[in-house]
Amino acid sequence: MTYNWELPDWPDFKYSLADIETRLYAFALETGEITGILKSLPTEVREASLLEVMLSEAIKTSEIEGEFLSRQDVMSSIRNNLGLNETNEPVRDQKSKGIGALMVDVRKTYQEPLTFEKLWDWHKLLLGGSLRIRIGQWRSGEAPMQIISGSIGKEKIHFQAPPSERIAGEMTRFIQWFNETAPDGIKPISSAPVRAAIAHLYFETIHPFEDGNGRIGRAIAEKTLSQTLGRPVMMSLSRTIEADRKQYYSALEEAQKGNEITPWISYFAEVALLAQRESRQLIDFTLQKTHFFDSHKTQLNDRQTKVIQKMLEAGLKGFEGGMSAKKYMSVAKTSKATATRDLQALVEIGVFEASGGGRSIRYELIL
Numbered sequence: 001m002t003y004n005w006e007l008p009d010w011p012d013f014k015y016s017l018a019d020i021e022t023r024l025y026a027f028a029l030e031t032g033e034i035t036g037i038l039k040s041l042p043t044e045v046r047e048a049s050l051l052e053v054m055l056s057e058a059i060k061t062s063e064i065e066g067e068f069l070s071r072q073d074v075m076s077s078i079r080n081n082l083g084l085n086e087t088n089e090p091v092r093d094q095k096s097k098g099i100g101a102l103m104v105d106v107r108k109t110y111q112e113p114l115t116f117e118k119l120w121d122w123h124k125l126l127l128g129g130s131l132r133i134r135i136g137q138w139r140s141g142e143a144p145m146q147i148i149s150g151s152i153g154k155e156k157i158h159f160q161a162p163p164s165e166r167i168a169g170e171m172t173r174f175i176q177w178f179n180e181t182a183p184d185g186i187k188p189i190s191s192a193p194v195r196a197a198i199a200h201l202y203f204e205t206i207h208p209f210e211d212g213n214g215r216i217g218r219a220i221a222e223k224t225l226s227q228t229l230g231r232p233v234m235m236s237l238s239r240t241i242e243a244d245r246k247q248y249y250s251a252l253e254e255a256q257k258g259n260e261i262t263p264w265i266s267y268f269a270e271v272a273l274l275a276q277r278e279s280r281q282l283i284d285f286t287l288q289k290t291h292f293f294d295s296h297k298t299q300l301n302d303r304q305t306k307v308i309q310k311m312l313e314a315g316l317k318g319f320e321g322g323m324s325a326k327k328y329m330s331v332a333k334t335s336k337a338t339a340t341r342d343l344q345a346l347v348e349i350g351v352f353e354a355s356g357g358g359r360s361i362r363y364e365l366i367l
Contacts, residue, residue, distance in 0.1 A: 004256050005162050005205055011173070013198055015262040017191070023269045024191055030276035031192075034234055037283060042290075047084075049286045053236050053279060054078050054107070057222070058099045061215050061238035064245055069096045071313065078103060094129035099215070101125045106219045110226035113179045116171065119208075122219060126212045133210040138167040145207050147253075158253050161207035170206045177202070178220075182227050192228035197268035199224045201255050225272070234283070235275040288367045299349050303332040304342050308351070311365050322362035323352070 004010055017024065038046055058074045076089035077100025091097040102125045109118070120136040127135050139145060145161040162170055178199060181189045189195040200221040207213045218238055225233045241248045247267070255264035289312055293305075300308070310331050311323060328339040343363055346352040352363040 001157075001160075002257075003160060003205075004259050005170075007259055009259050011177070011202060011205075012259060013202075014260045015194075015265050017194065017265070019262075020266045020269050023266070023273055024193060027193055027269065027273045027276060030273065030280065031229060034276060034280055034283070035231070037280070038234060041283070041287065045283075045287055045290050048290070049283045050234070051075065051078060052282055052286060053234055054103045056239045056282070057218075057236040058103045060236060060242040061218050062095070062099055064218075064238060064242050064248075065214055067095060069093065069099065073097070074100050077101060081105075098125045098128055102215075102219060106222055107226070107232045110223050110232055113182070114175050114220070114223070116175065119171075119216065122216050123209055123212055126215055130211070138164070138171065138208045139210045140164045158249070159256050161205065167206065167208045171208050174202055174206060178224075183230065189228070192225045193269040193272040194265055195228050196221045196224040196272065197265045198261070200268070201252070201261060201264055204252060205256055235272070235279040237271060237275050240271050240275040240278060285367075292367055296349070296351060300351075301342070303334055303338070304346060304351075307331045307342075308365065322355070322364045324362055 038049075041049070055071065055075050055078060058078065059069060059071060062069050070093060073091050073093045073096035076085075077091045077097045079085050080088045080091070081101050081104035091100070102122055105122065105125065112118070124136040127133065134140065141164055144163070146157050147159040147161075148155045148157055150156045179185055180187045181195055181198075183190075189198070200217050203217045203220050204213060209216065218241070221237055222233060225235075225237075248271075251264055251267040255261050297305075307323065307328055323343070325336060325339045325343060328334070328343060329336060332339065332342070334342075343352065343354075346363070347354050351366060353366055354361055354363050356362050
């Protein structure tokens with residue numbers, strides 16, 4: 001198998017935008033609409049939407065790599081790094097602490113040029129607690145860097161990155177390309193999804209670190225989008241990617257076979273467009289939540305508020321299977337009699353809708 005970096009035209013990527021102009025135009029429209037919506041929102045709703053987007057990106061970029069982090073720890077880390085807590089909330093898990101710090105730094109520094117030092121700092125934030133890999137340094141050694149799947153004895157090699165002795169040179173060229181294609185660079189790429197697609201593919205192909213390349217590569221994609229748009233993006237690429245992880249890896253693998261990358265750019269533009277649309281839904285959902293609590297805050301006791309907040313944390317789809325008396329007892333830490341009484345009260349004031357009967361009765365939240 002010959003990979004893109006082994007070809008004589010590497011990294012002279014070639015592509016045509018003729019078939020995806022409609023998609024790119026739709027992305028630009030979505031971006032403009034979200035910008036307008038954000039400007040019209042109350043400050044607290046805008047901040048809540050931002051936190052939800054950052055939390056989603058942190059959780060989902062980790063899940064793509066098979067890591068499942070505590071939402072509470074990640075949110076605490078994000079809030080700490082944004083300075084939203086008077087005193088830093090404790091974050092027990094080092095990985096949650098690191099990914100939260102990375103998410104905030106990507107947003108705060110999006111306008112800055114990309115440098116070796118910035119990438120090494122991101123790597124330290126992300127994997128600072130690891131003792132088994134080189135942290136904040138390019139990978140080294142003679143063993144090939146391969147992306148492999150399958151059980152022992154039945155491995156399939158999906159991709160092999162350039163050898164470690166080439167990393168410093170490849171990354172020097174990558175960073176030069178990145179900064180030259182920025183809006184104020186000498187070779188600007190005006191389309192945000194196109195530039196982000198190339199940046200992500202280019203970085204993932206070099207695969208400069210021993211671990212963390214996927215998460216940092218997606219952070220680079222976010223930085224690219226933000227730079228080209230001129231503001232921090234209000235979307236979670238990783239949420240959209242994780243929803244169909246198999247297609248993501250398949251598109252990436254195919255793109256790494258040559259330097260004509262039109263199909264990859266088409267795939268990535270679709271991901272960016274879907275991510276923008278999902279962000280608009282999330283903003284609407286955040287606004288609904290705010291209106292909901294404004295309308296019902298005097299009618300809810302502490303137990304009911306806690307349970308409803310827990311349901312809303314699950315996102316647009318809420319709890320799978322709805323709320324039950326048993327779930328209510330677990331979340332609110334209360335007795336069956338109190339749970340039944342609280343649930344009935346929520347139905348009476350129009351907050352919950354009940355379905356089923358007996359032990360199988362379920363309650364759905366009405367927003």
